[in-house]
Amino acid sequence: MTQKIIIAGSGFAGLWAALAAARAVSLAGKDGEVEVIVVSPTPNVTIRPRLYEAALVNMRPDIAPLLDAVGVRHIAGRVEAIDAKSRQITVTTANGARETLAYDRFILAAGSQTFRPPVPGLADYGFETDQLASAQKLHTHLKALAGLPETEARNTVVIAGGGLTGLETATEMPGRLRASLGPDATLRVIIVDNAEPVGASLGAEALPFIEEALAEDGVETRPGARVASIDADGVTLSSGERIATNTVVWTAGMRASPLAAQLPGEHDQLGRVVGDAYLRAPEAEGIFVTGDTVKVATDDQGNFNVMSCQHAMSLGRVAGYNAAAELVGLPLHPYSQPKYVTCLDLGPWGALYTEGWDRQVRFTRADGKKIKQDINTVWIYPPKPDRDTVFAIANPDYVIVP
Numbered sequence: 001m002t003q004k005i006i007i008a009g010s011g012f013a014g015l016w017a018a019l020a021a022a023r024a025v026s027l028a029g030k031d032g033e034v035e036v037i038v039v040s041p042t043p044n045v046t047i048r049p050r051l052y053e054a055a056l057v058n059m060r061p062d063i064a065p066l067l068d069a070v071g072v073r074h075i076a077g078r079v080e081a082i083d084a085k086s087r088q089i090t091v092t093t094a095n096g097a098r099e100t101l102a103y104d105r106f107i108l109a110a111g112s113q114t115f116r117p118p119v120p121g122l123a124d125y126g127f128e129t130d131q132l133a134s135a136q137k138l139h140t141h142l143k144a145l146a147g148l149p150e151t152e153a154r155n156t157v158v159i160a161g162g163g164l165t166g167l168e169t170a171t172e173m174p175g176r177l178r179a180s181l182g183p184d185a186t187l188r189v190i191i192v193d194n195a196e197p198v199g200a201s202l203g204a205e206a207l208p209f210i211e212e213a214l215a216e217d218g219v220e221t222r223p224g225a226r227v228a229s230i231d232a233d234g235v236t237l238s239s240g241e242r243i244a245t246n247t248v249v250w251t252a253g254m255r256a257s258p259l260a261a262q263l264p265g266e267h268d269q270l271g272r273v274v275g276d277a278y279l280r281a282p283e284a285e286g287i288f289v290t291g292d293t294v295k296v297a298t299d300d301q302g303n304f305n306v307m308s309c310q311h312a313m314s315l316g317r318v319a320g321y322n323a324a325a326e327l328v329g330l331p332l333h334p335y336s337q338p339k340y341v342t343c344l345d346l347g348p349w350g351a352l353y354t355e356g357w358d359r360q361v362r363f364t365r366a367d368g369k370k371i372k373q374d375i376n377t378v379w380i381y382p383p384k385p386d387r388d389t390v391f392a393i394a395n396p397d398y399v400i401v402p
Contacts, residue, residue: 013291016316162193171347
């Protein structure tokens with residue numbers, strides 16, 4: 001009987017888990033004996049790291065030809081429930097039917113989503129760039145601002161959160177507003193963040209460059225504050241300050257897919273399952289966790305993966321390989337990713353490229369921007385649908401960032 005590996009999700013981790021699993025099956029000479037299946041609403045991968053950009057072009061490339069090239073089957077649907085004891089999942093298919101699928105190995109690669117705390121008005125007035133649909137909604141809103149009477153609220157954008165996404169969204173925003181309102185419009189873009197100063201979480205060496213870029217790009221900050229409430233005409237901060245705005249973009253935090261909560265065992269504060277070195281869910285036999293649904297050490301220095309495509313792509317490779325390896329008799333491969341880099345787009349100023357968990361600055365401005373463009377347009381996109389090419393880079397040892 002054919003054994004089945006089912007993967008929930010076709011994002012960065014899910015895609016590379018599928019490709020790595022197919023490679024391992026082929027490597028063991030077990031083609032036809034193990035079927036690899038991906039369950040996701042459509043056979044696409046969303047390029048989430050680029051959704052802060054103004055031009056939302058080619059943000060959900062079709063991966064159906066790629067999956068076909070390596071013999072992976074796609075089921076259009078969503079995993080709704082995981083029964084670890086019976087090794088079954090419940091799927092709601094694209095036509096609304098509910099099906100129960102049995103698996104021999106299951107890989108949870110369902111990703112993460114924006115954390116929306118119970119801030120008054122957030123659900124009604126807050127925008128985000130977490131998914132393509134929400135990014136398109138923001139894009140449409142920004143274009144429509146030109147049809148409103150000129151007011152301070154119309155010309156002001158508040159970004160809630162000063163992490164990577166918040167900084168990239170904020171430094172891109174003046175250009176987006178000028179494209180809508182005209183080059184001579186008086187604009188305000190304001191980041192509100194608990195950190196003091198904004199950008200401090202990226203390290204002492206990176207901070208001066210971030211502050212320089214924000215000043216040069218015309219972005220204001222409100223450090224040591226949070227958005228307390230939102231209404232149609234503005235926001236009120238925890239400091240009591242009132243800012244008139246028609247546009248609030250929420251970037252303040254992520255949480256693992258709710259599916260992770262269905263698995264037994266330890267979870268971290270982001271809802272991720274704490275996995276073992278092989279990305280197994282320790283208390284759910286036959287289940288692997290990867291991408292944004294797992295917390296695992298990246299090295300032996302006390303560092304852990306973050307929610308990023310950089311880690312998701314490697315985590316996916318290792319989880320996919322190991323799930324297949326258990327079925328076909330190959331040795332397991334421990335996850336290790338000691339090299340960590342950050343490439344932060346800072347709008348017209350350029351980009352900031354750092355290496356290491358202490359974020360040592362290596363490239364800035366135009367030099368950093370060139371690396372960011374390569375990452376955003378080449379490195380993170382799916383490969384061509386050629387079996388040999390795919391298998392060459394679906395190796396769990398493959399180093400994405402040289």
